[in-house]
Amino acid sequence: MTATVKAATADALPQVRTDRLPLLILPVVMLLALPAIFDVPAWLTLTLAGLAMGMMIFLMASGLTLVFGLMDVLNFGHGAFISVGAFVGASVMLPLAAWMQADSFALNMAVLLPGILAAMLVSGALGYGFERIVIAPVYGQHLKQILITMGGLIVAEQAIHVVWGPDQIPLPRPTSLRGAFIIGDVAIEKYRLLAVAVGLLVFLAMMLVLNRTKLGLLIRAGVENREMVESLGYRIKRLFVGVFVAGSALAGLGGVMWALYQETVTASMGMQVMVLVFIVIIIGGLGSVGGCFIGALLVGLTANYVGFLAPKLALGSNILLMVLILLWRPQGLYPVARR
């Protein structure tokens, strides 16, 4: 995240002030929604739903923001990894539906975890191929990137139709992740809790890697100035491929989680969530994982609050949110220092 200086006089140590203002938006939005909704249990439910949705969008968006930050690559094909992840996960889980529907947490997990793992592996592998074949030839050429990655997304969607058929596939949640904990008047859906936990875990792991490991430092340095990283003797392309693959695998994870949330899998789901994903990475500041995280939660909360208060506005609310944030900070919440 960014820091600003108060004074850098010759003698005094400059005051480093971490920029926490964007962090305040989340509680502010939550608190503003409370009187509008005027119903504490409903507000709590919507807030949890919003956070859960935000976490899943974060999973899908975090890789893409780093991909853009590192190599200025605009990858509209990212949605393909989301859809493919969901289908692969479904392919692993559906044949074992009996275990999914068994009233046993252990059996449920014995299906869910391999499903998620397979989704991440296949999406990651697909990401590797996609980077080599589709992205590598168009480094530095934005217009071509947009066209060819859009094309890649369409091809992927068609390929999904060929492999898994044209229909949407129902994907019921495992038994132990259905239903809610009821506390007083408040229903806390189990699956939403899980989504929040997974999102938080991934976020914390990413922060740890980015801040505490040499690999992470290289990624952050590369987002700022890739020429200098190369001049220090590091192959930025390799780093980029690694980030691309990891980002694709996370998109696959997000895809499975999203599909289980909706309890259906469709070939176009990737393309549909990509609108939200792009809004999130623009709000967050291109290349910033922290900004992406806050942006994703903000988008999730807004979608749920507005969907409840004024369903007709739900579609436009996230775009309005993006416009407002960009009016406040034209580079997004956490602009990344560049060159």
Next chain:
Amino acid sequence: MSEPILSLRGLNTHIAQYHILHGVEFDVPRGQLTMLLGRNGAGKTTTLRSIMGLWRASAGEILFEGRNIAGLSTPEIARLGIAYVPESMAIFADLTVKENLVLAARNGPLDGARLDWLFGLFPAMKRFWTLPAGVLSGGQKQMLAVSRAIVEPRKLLLVDEPSKGLAPSIIANMITAFRELKQGDTTILLVEQNFNFARQLGDSVAVMDDGRIVHRGSMAALASDAGLQQKLLGLSLDAHQ
């Protein structure tokens, strides 16, 4: 004299469709400090970037220890033992001073004795050790950029206008640093506009104009010939001071 550590032979560089370097030729003798001088826009930065592989040479050879490195990738060139301090400094603003140096140390953890030596030359590095480099002043950023290049021993340093924007006291430290590096067997190719700085350090000198080398010789000869300075650099030492 021994074989030069670096020789440019007929180096041509294009940036997009523009032909910037037209057959640049000069040697950088091993263990010496070579100054590359010239007016604004002469092609000094382009020459250094071509050596680093940041611009592709369109013709000619870049011989490093006898091997043509034109065509190698930038990371490969860096790993041969060439360090680069760009004109823009290119410090990583979001990373701390320490993290900037950790990345520059390719061969493992930072070396304590080397760090102490660095801190002696640039005390600010020690003071700001855990702060994001973005909060440093311009001069401190310049010191960090140089520190990053020398945090591990390298064979050849390419340094682009390190004196730009520095206070005289810091320039003195910079001069000490380069002198000590030279004694420690590092060869330096230094681009400089500040002739007063250049004359204190340079062993030999190459002067560029319009993408070509227009003069090669010893620094002593150039420093003692005001007329030649006037002709080559468009300045006299007195006027510059």
